[in-house]
Amino acid sequence: MFLRSAGAHRRPSRRTIPAAAGVAALALLVTACSGGGGGGGDSTGGGGDGTTLVAYTGQSGDYQINFNPFSPSRIGGLGTIYEQLFFINKAAESDPVPLLGTEYAWNDDGTELTVTLRDDVTWTDGEAFTADDVVFTFDLLAATPAINNIGYAGTATASDDTHVVFTFEAPAFVQGPDVLSGVPIVPEHLWTDVDPTADVVEEPVGTGAFLLGDFKPQAFTYTANPDYWGGEPALQTVRFLSLSGNTAGADGIAAGTIDWQTGPVPDMQNVSTNFPGYDTLTAWQNQMVLATCSSVEQGCAGPQTDPAVRQALYLAMDRTQLNSLAFQETANEISPTFALTTSQESFISSAIDEPVAPETADPEGAAAVLEAAGWVKGSDGIFAKDGQKLTVTVEVVTGWTDYITAVQTLGQQAKAAGIDLQTAQSSWNEWTERRTQGNFQLAIDSLWQGPAPDPYYLYTYFFASGSGAAVGEAAGNNYSRFSDPEVDAALEQLKTLPLDDAAARQPLFDEIQATVVEQMPYVPILTGGNTSQWNVGRFSGWPTEDDMYAFPAVWSAFDAAEILKRLEPTGS
Incomplete structure (x- = not known):
């Protein structure tokens, strides 16, 4: 396994689908975080031999090799x-579908999880x-805050070669889903000298x-593991491409060169x-945002650090127009609380x-919010404060045509509310670097x-101060660098409560949402x-509306892996 250092980046996080499990099943659920682009091969051509699937994740610009599963810039x-x-x-x-684990159970008070x-x-x-590999992986997580995006705070112990006990100081039912399915297990015998925050794994070894x-740089391939414990997959090769953006991806579908x-x-x-020969599936989950570098205390700078500016941007949006012009009417409503409606x-x-x-813009309301915060509209129609123009x-990533x-x-909608909103396009690598390090004002993402x-x-991923960082340091999921002690305290209390205890949990949600x-x-x-x-002409086994066995997005890595294992070439 050859390693080399690299800066921290984030994977392209695009859109996903609503969960449908009932309350009684919540404690059993596990996370499958959406993952970064992958690729394969050196051209945009199809598999040719009928056993190679060609995929495109939205990767714009060359791949930089990185198969460190904890790195934000993994591909x-x-x-x-x-x-x-x-x-x-x-x-x-x-x-839950057993993978490396076959069974799990909590003790009565939620402080011990046995796998x-x-x-x-x-x-x-x-x-x-x-x-020992599982214990090593979770010890690595606990010892390295920069990669501990799930907020893991337990102690893992191997009772023998096939049993691991996770112990928590307080009830941790809500951590169960992330512990069970959100952590890629790495081999202890190869990772003892790896820096999970900086090293690039060029020859990955997994299970x-x-x-x-x-x-x-233009593409890479996966090949079927003939010794896989679940049996060698029928899909022999997967090629992930790097293209110029969404237009090239659509062209590949039209030409039949992308599967x-x-x-x-x-x-x-x-x-x-x-x-002809293709089918499609649309679903809703991830929430599109203008993410801001929000915290002056953490080193963010610019008008967006004023909550009034963020509120004004919210009011300035004509969401009906956005859905029509940018998203072909495929987007759905959003709550400012980020609870899925x-x-x-x-x-x-x-x-x-x-x-x-x-759904519609309120430029007058946006202007009122800004004026109340001390912003004054200039003769050019743009607000300013203390000599700083708004x-x-x-x-935005070059080639992401819907986001562009x-x-x-x-920008046009914001101008009507007195805000000068500019756009900066860059490669995914550059865009990710800026977000992770805090060198941005706003970024469109989800x-x-x-x-x-x-x-x-979602609250613990994106609003917990523990996954933020000072500008210039690599942040976890909370790349906005938001920090509020009352929100942190509420999240800590929620960790101790059973998922079905609505009476105890709702006041804490009320506090966070406010x-x-x-x-x-x-x-x-x-x-x-x-x-x-x-x-569907070349491969069978895709999810359907009647059998949505995984979240159907090529960039949602854990889900995509399940889909790839189920696909079979048709011979066409």
Whole structure:
């Protein structure tokens, strides 16, 4: 395994689908975080031999090799190479799917989680997988805050080669889903000298169904693992491409040279008619935002550090126009609390006056908010304060045509409210670097949901101060650098409560939501419609509306790994 250092980046986080599990199943659910782009091969051509699937994740610009599963700039490996203990389908209610783990159980007070492991698994270098690898991985997480995006605070102990006990100082039912399915397990015998925050793994060794094949900056491949504990997959090769953006992806679908992408194509409502041999699936979950570098205390600078500016941007949006011009009417409503209205409406505080973001713009309301905060409109129609013009820049990835259209439209809408909103395009690598290090004012992105239909997970991912960092240092999920001690305290209390104790939990959600809506470090846009197009002529086994066995997005790594394991070439 060869390593080299690299700066911290984030993966492209795009849009996902609502969870559908009932309250009784919440404690059983596990997370499947959306993952970064992968790739393969050196051209945009199809597989040719009928056994190679060509996929495009939205990667714009060359790949920089990085298969460190804990690195924000990883380009692949989650689920395919590095497996978690269980897989939970966040697209439909179902039991956890055993992977490296086969069974698990909590003690009565939620302070001890026991996991039984498979005894027939080997790493792809031939070494045996044991409980020591699981303990090592979780010890690494606990000792390295920069990679501990799930907020793991337990102690892992191997009772023998096939049993691990996770012990927590306080009840930790809500941590169960992330512990069980959100952590890729790495081999202790190769990782003892790895810096998980900086090292780049060029020759990854895992337990998954696929191996890394060829790597080139334009593409890379996975090949089937013939010794996989679950049996060698029928899909022999997966090639992930790097292209110029969404237009190239749509062109590849039209030409039949791409077999799977999750992104916009013309007339998305009629893919099966327009592209013979293809089908499509749209679902909703992740919430599109203008993320801000929000904290002056953490080193953020610019007008966006004023909550009034963030509130004004929220009011300036014409979401109906955005949905039409940028998203082909595939997006859905959004709550400023970030509780999904489709599956989490019961969690929205009754004290929130406007539980759903307005569909039309309110430039007068936006101006009133700014004026109350001391901003004064100039002769050019743009507000200013203390000699600083209200000009803010939104970072967007080159080639993400839907997001580019969205921010250009937002610029026109913001101008009507007295805000000068500029756009800066860059490669995904540059965009990720700026967000992770805090060298940005705003970035269009989306916030993803957790393993259960419960807003706790999004709040702890994106609003807990522990996953933030000072500007210039690598942040975790909370790249807005938001910090509020009362929100942190409420999240800590929620960790100790059973997921079905609504009476005890709702006051804590009320407190968090009041601050989230007032401070708005992530300015809500819309809940994105997540649309995949895939080649049903060449491959069978894709999810359908009747059998949504995994969240159907090529960039949602753990889910995509489950899909790739189920696909079979048709021979066409």
